[in-house]
Amino acid sequence: MTAFFRPSEYHRPNNLSEAAQLLSNFGKKAKLIAGGTDLLVTKPPEVECLIDVANLDLNYIRKDDDGIKIGAATTVDVIESSEILSSGPYVVLSEAAGVMATPAVRNMATIGGNICNASPAADLSLALMVLDSTAKVAGQGESRILPISDIFEDVNKTTLKEDELLVEIHIPLVTRTTGASFIKLRHHQTSVDIAIVNVAARLTCSKDHCEDVRIALGAVAKKPVYAKKAEKFLIGKRLDAELIQESAEAAAGESKPIDDVRASAGYRKKMVPILVKRALEDCVRRCGTWQK
Amino acid sequence: MAKINLNISVNGRRYQLAVEPYETLLDVLRNRLGLTGTKMGCGSGECGACTVNINGWAILSCLTLAVQTDGKEIQTIEGLQKRPDELHPLQEAFVKHAAVQCGYCTPGMIMASKAILDHNPNPSEDAVRKGLSGNLCRCTGYDRQVKAVLEAARTIRKAQHE
Numbered sequence: 001m002t003a004f005f006r007p008s009e010y011h012r013p014n015n016l017s018e019a020a021q022l023l024s025n026f027g028k029k030a031k032l033i034a035g036g037t038d039l040l041v042t043k044p045p046e047v048e049c050l051i052d053v054a055n056l057d058l059n060y061i062r063k064d065d066d067g068i069k070i071g072a073a074t075t076v077d078v079i080e081s082s083e084i085l086s087s088g089p090y091v092v093l094s095e096a097a098g099v100m101a102t103p104a105v106r107n108m109a110t111i112g113g114n115i116c117n118a119s120p121a122a123d124l125s126l127a128l129m130v131l132d133s134t135a136k137v138a139g140q141g142e143s144r145i146l147p148i149s150d151i152f153e154d155v156n157k158t159t160l161k162e163d164e165l166l167v168e169i170h171i172p173l174v175t176r177t178t179g180a181s182f183i184k185l186r187h188h189q190t191s192v193d194i195a196i197v198n199v200a201a202r203l204t205c206s207k208d209h210c211e212d213v214r215i216a217l218g219a220v221a222k223k224p225v226y227a228k229k230a231e232k233f234l235i236g237k238r239l240d241a242e243l244i245q246e247s248a249e250a251a252a253g254e255s256k257p258i259d260d261v262r263a264s265a266g267y268r269k270k271m272v273p274i275l276v277k278r279a280l281e282d283c284v285r286r287c288g289t290w291q292k
Numbered sequence: 293m294a295k296i297n298l299n300i301s302v303n304g305r306r307y308q309l310a311v312e313p314y315e316t317l318l319d320v321l322r323n324r325l326g327l328t329g330t331k332m333g334c335g336s337g338e339c340g341a342c343t344v345n346i347n348g349w350a351i352l353s354c355l356t357l358a359v360q361t362d363g364k365e366i367q368t369i370e371g372l373q374k375r376p377d378e379l380h381p382l383q384e385a386f387v388k389h390a391a392v393q394c395g396y397c398t399p400g401m402i403m404a405s406k407a408i409l410d411h412n413p414n415p416s417e418d419a420v421r422k423g424l425s426g427n428l429c430r431c432t433g434y435d436r437q438v439k440a441v442l443e444a445a446r447t448i449r450k451a452q453h454e
Contacts, residue, residue: 007313009313037355040355041337050357077349100426100437103425104343107351108352171306
């Protein structure tokens with residue numbers, strides 16, 4: 001085997017069963033390609049077969065009574081400018097799309113690629129997590145549906161089986177008294193910078209009480225994670241500045257960041273409560289029930 | 293597996309090629325078609341020097357496999373001029389504002405600018421800055437390029453009204 005990225009096969013299947021068959025035939029030597037903006041950066045030398053999802057008709061955003069459905073091969077720029085995702089709590093997803101990488105990368109990169117690359121800092125994954133999205137995964141057998149967060153196993157590793165591919169994201173409809181927010185901390189030298197810490201939050205309020213809340217943290221663990229203790233702090237309680245501060249600090253306690261080229265673990269840990277607090281305040285404002 | 297057949301249009305000219313699955317669009321443009329205006333910078337999607345337009349959208353040719361562009365219309369810096377002796381308004385404006393120093397980022401910068409203006413003929417300064425945020429220039433800074441794009445936008449709009 002050479003040490004270079006030199007796949008010798010390229011397939012563009014026309015349907016999901018063909019794709020699953022190819023994935024199964026080539027096993028670990030196969031790699032799906034959508035936008036290619038992660039694959040052609042890492043260029044894994046073990047890949048011998050590329051399976052392009054371009055002809056699988058997975059490029060769409062639809063809304064019906066059941067919720068919002070997004071095809072896995074929908075590009076990030078389409079999500080960024082989607083009318084369907086331009087209001088209500090769904091803006092958390094278009095906001096995340098708008099600050100991901102650069103315009104040219106967003107024109108190529110897909111939502112499915114961002115999820116399945118399983119980066120702990122994936123922007124779109126966090127937004128989808130707080131919207132309680134599910135993923136439809138197809139393989140040789142029956143397709144299955146799982147919560148978005150169940151896709152992530154470890155750094156750049158998903159729980160998908162060898163013959164499976166992500167097909168569609170489903171975002172359930174949310175009530176009107178919900179606000180959501182996405183905040184990304186990064187170096188500003190280039191807009192391609194991956195998050196030092198990123199946070200998404202979604203708050204469902206009734207008057208000034210928190211009915212339901214989701215907080216997701218990125219770049220502070222081996223995979224994107226919910227800050228469950230921080231969420232528990234808020235549920236059923238009256239929202240005020242003190243409670244939000246306590247919840248934000250609880251989130252910091254749950255994070256397990258590492259040192260890397262972008263920031264130290266200590267810095268990340270200090271930034272978590274600040275970003276969570278800001279995200280929750282945004283959510284409250286957007287719910288329209290902020291009590292000063 | 294044999295090479296893959298590829299049908300693409302580059303700057304309005306059709307090409308039929310047989311390419312390896314791992315060849316990038318940048319490789320094909322530069323090494324097979326001799327279109328060396330498009331530059332290889334970082335090779336990892338950070339710098340934007342390799343920006344070309346596919347079906348009117350700016351993309352990075354170093355992160356795109358040639359096989360992914362089958363059936364598509366590609367435009368590079370070489371395809372901007374209608375005639376050899378007449379520069380595109382973007383090129384004119386870059387010259388006028390001296391928005392070029394070493395020139396390595398310029399083809400990518402101009403193609404990214406072209407995509408901005410194709411989708412928004414009257415962009416705000418902020419929209420231009422955001423649109424060029426993926427194109428790094430290590431010589432001049434960015435003010436001159438932004439001014440050049442805004443001027444080119446005015447020139448193109450004016451020409452369309454005449």
